Amino acid sequence: MNHPRIAFIGAGNMAASLIGGLLAQGTPASHIRASDPGAEQRAKVAAEFGIELFESNAEAIAGADVVVLATKPQVLKGVCQSLAPNLTTGQLIVSIAAGIGCASLANWLGPRPIVRCMPNTPALLRQGASGLYANTEVSAAQRQLAEQLLSAVGLALWLDEEQQIDAVTAVSGSGPAYFFLLIEAMTAAGEQLGLPRAIAEQLTVQTALGAARMASESDVQAAELRRRVTSPNGTTEAAIKSFQAGGFEALVQKALEAAATRSAELAEQLGQ
Ligand SMILES: NC(=O)C1=CN([C@@H]2O[C@H](COP(=O)(O)OP(=O)(O)OC[C@H]3O[C@@H](n4cnc5c(N)ncnc54)[C@H](OP(=O)(O)O)[C@@H]3O)[C@@H](O)[C@H]2O)C=CC1
Numbered sequence: 001m002n003h004p005r006i007a008f009i010g011a012g013n014m015a016a017s018l019i020g021g022l023l024a025q026g027t028p029a030s031h032i033r034a035s036d037p038g039a040e041q042r043a044k045v046a047a048e049f050g051i052e053l054f055e056s057n058a059e060a061i062a063g064a065d066v067v068v069l070a071t072k073p074q075v076l077k078g079v080c081q082s083l084a085p086n087l088t089t090g091q092l093i094v095s096i097a098a099g100i101g102c103a104s105l106a107n108w109l110g111p112r113p114i115v116r117c118m119p120n121t122p123a124l125l126r127q128g129a130s131g132l133y134a135n136t137e138v139s140a141a142q143r144q145l146a147e148q149l150l151s152a153v154g155l156a157l158w159l160d161e162e163q164q165i166d167a168v169t170a171v172s173g174s175g176p177a178y179f180f181l182l183i184e185a186m187t188a189a190g191e192q193l194g195l196p197r198a199i200a201e202q203l204t205v206q207t208a209l210g211a212a213r214m215a216s217e218s219d220v221q222a223a224e225l226r227r228r229v230t231s232p233n234g235t236t237e238a239a240i241k242s243f244q245a246g247g248f249e250a251l252v253q254k255a256l257e258a259a260a261t262r263s264a265e266l267a268e269q270l271g272q
């Protein structure tokens with residue numbers, strides 16, 4: 001297999017998840033480089049993954065086919081402006097930053113092939129989910145390259161409209177945190193009901209895993225899978241009625257709208 005050379009600008013949480021997933025999929029460590037200003041962070045990532053880390057962004061991107069922008073959105077403008085003179089034609093930019101649009105990136109980097117992507121941290125286990133959007137400078141081969149990169153770490157779906165990235169951010173980019181919150185809450189509730197914490201946690205996590213696998217692997221819709229657990233006038237019905245009395249679906253809708261709105265706000269505040 002022809003492995004592309006990938007440089008990560010910023011070696012924080014999301015970059016580490018992608019790097020771990022790529023290595024697990026078989027990308028050689030010699031094909032992945034990263035840069036980060038923190039000496040401790042560089043040492044940690046180098047020790048964990050056996051890849052080369054750089055203090056200088058310019059050094060990290062030398063010879064890369066793909067440059068992944070993986071800093072916080074708040075510092076991205078400066079990062080792009082200082083990176084621009086060091087980029088070579090043909091290098092594909094993949095930005096994973098929330099909010100920041102292709103037009104802003106092209107303003108800061110110059111007209112270039114840019115893929116905007118919203119991944120998520122389960123990429124570490126090659127169970128990620130990403131939405132991708134390509135600007136008009138991206139060639140068919142580069143589109144394939146971006147897809148190869150993201151599908152190596154999980155599901156990768158192309159979007160027709162850039163604006164849809166806000167919704168992807170709300171659903172799957174931030175999504176793992178919602179499930180972790182539910183795991184935390186169910187564990188705490190199990191403990192309140194008299195289980196030792198470790199048992200409550202193991203049961204909760206295994207239940208989440210089992211439910212996700214059933215939803216993913218069976219042909220049956222989630223609503224039907226739920227119905228099969230819910231005996232008439234039984235225990236599940238009691239719990240679900242309680243969730244719904246508290247406005248569960250409306251609350252989820254509101255939470256995802258807040259995430260999408262924040263993504264659009266980041267674009268407005270930081271995209272100039
Ligand atoms: N975390 C997630 O689940 C997801 C995150 N994203 C996006 O990924 C991006 C990174 O998020 P996340 O990994 O959580 O953030 P982190 O803060 O964990 O990682 C960003 C890293 O970039 C470093 N950095 C800061 N300035 C520079 C610079 N000038 N050049 C190179 N590196 C720099 C930071 O160092 P220092 O800490 O010293 O400043 C930090 O180590 C964000 O844009 C976010 O929107 C997208 C999808 C999911």
Ligand SMILES: O=C(O)[C@@H]1CCC=N1
Binds near residue numbers: 174
């Ligand atoms: O919370 C954030 O802003 C980033 C983007 C998606 C997940 N984490």
